[in-house]
Amino acid sequence: MVVSDVVIQILSKLPPQSLLRFKSVCKSWYHLINHPKFVTKHLLDSFPHKHVLIKRALTNHSGKQELVFSILKFSLNGSVSIMDINLTFQEIDPLLELCGHSHGLVCLSDCDDAFLVNPMTRQFHKLPPSILIFRGCHHDDPDYYSAIPFTIGFGYDAKSSDFKVVRIVSCRGQAKSSMRVEIYDLSKDKWREIEAPDLCGNARFIPSFDMCHEGIFYWWGYGEPRINEVDSIITFDMSEEIFGKISLPESFNDTKHKISLRVLNKSIILFVYPFESNETNIDIWEMEKDESSVVSWSKLLTIDPPFGVEHPLLFVSCEELLMESSEGHVIMYNTATQLFKKLPIEGDVTYAKPHRFEAHDLFIESLLPVEGGRDMINYDF
Template identity: 45%
Template structure:
């Protein structure tokens, strides 16, 4: 690599890796050496490791009356009781945004789907966007009464620290329409480094996954809301490294059928969940539950927080470390809550929100690139 400046190359790399990613995107125009360095996947992982302590909340407000998508990165800790400034960007799925669903995020990359068929990876900071190769197990022929139909039952996205790669897992169900008969599901995995799908062996998953169901990936494990054969609530899991499914019971007091609206998040490094009432219900209290694992892999739940009284909750979004709980109420007002303070952020319309760490990581697949964080 050509010289990066008056400093030794390793010194310049250290300096640049500490800078905000927005600055680095501008610095790509300085010269070819800087452009090559900033595009280098190894530099991208180094920069992410240095910058991940700078947390943000990513807001995406899909268009309603216009074709413009609005985005914002809110730096933590939040400045409450204020308005949010947005920027717009070209979004390839603008014309069909109502069928777009966010599937998850990891290391600055967002995974989304259109009609639960096409899957995309997107870095909203660098504005890179790409469609993944077609599924290798979804049936392409239109369904009829005498043949099987296939549909995506569940999708998860996350980082595998063992293979140092990003993965997408898709569960595909097969059903005969008349009479209605469900057959064994099949599972495929997409590896970003190889840019291709592969099928894996899986247990009989039946009708366990709810749709829409994917909630998040935490420490290499994907989590979905599920329902057991006894109609009790569960968390369905998939370990990205071992590529094994699991099932975790949820608290007995957590009525999965009555509390339709549910949120799953992370609080101080632990999985937490809470139900919240239907929009328009009267003010009421609700509980936050924390998952605890013992040394033998067993799971238990403890009630750590009771919240209330809040009226008109539309979305319970996320738990942001120890900062608090975020909820959307009354069409575009973002409520922040913890046990010491509360406040509001004014949004132009209903938004999707998630805890986010900016990165330069590319969504371009192939070339057997590894991502060591």
């Protein structure tokens, strides 16, 4: 039976969880929903509807920790709907960090192992072993005695229509130490090594800071004090496979401030807030680029949230900010009215605070597969 264009139009507007159920209606619907062209159409129809993704680990009644994704959808009238997705994969440690998302796919990793997950379809794919990581003294190259994963990032390469994972590995030996970089291409389902510039060694894996935006991955860049090197932001262009470096606002002091990177109105912003819990001021800076791509920072505003609402997560609108409370709740804080409300999302009280939650905006619900080795050129985004 041929599926009509009208039915295709209707189905492409539905959420993935409904489509997964509808695959059992008949064979024609099953083949349609699995077809790459329909998956692409569904994704394109989903792009205008971007949500907030919150990852957390919860302890269930049996005492085991589970991985939970919460999808937050915000309506025009200010209400918010929350959908929790429990992923009880025995193969995936619930405490793995979220190191990027794109087109509905999420990468979870501890830098050693990495998984691609589609929370909506509940599919996961464990990436092949690294071609660089090794531990111990036995290796072909006598200069090296170990190669330890340093940091990792995930994003979409619009140029090749492929998803990539980039991993920086620290190699240390008796005679020298160096950094090496490998790239995983989902379409090929394998790793390859690329040239590693010196500055990639500054990148640090900090989930509350790391993110991918418009094909560029951003890490915290640690400055080495003994050589008078200042902290910065390290970037990686997923298409050109080139590392870069961005300076931080001059007022930033790593001995006094914590920092996180997010997006507001398609612009990169920085949350800069104090270490001391009795200080609550949060400065918000916006990144600006001139015609020569030279970066500068301008301060948007300073907010002073109420006591106990201490850790910024991300903006969901120009005035509404998601924050983490000291008691392990997600708080919606209005920067204009200074009013706040508690959302029904709680973190595990046994987990270290703050940062019980990993929150990411611009999340899209999709049917994209996570299996490696597919010809991703079919997905013309």
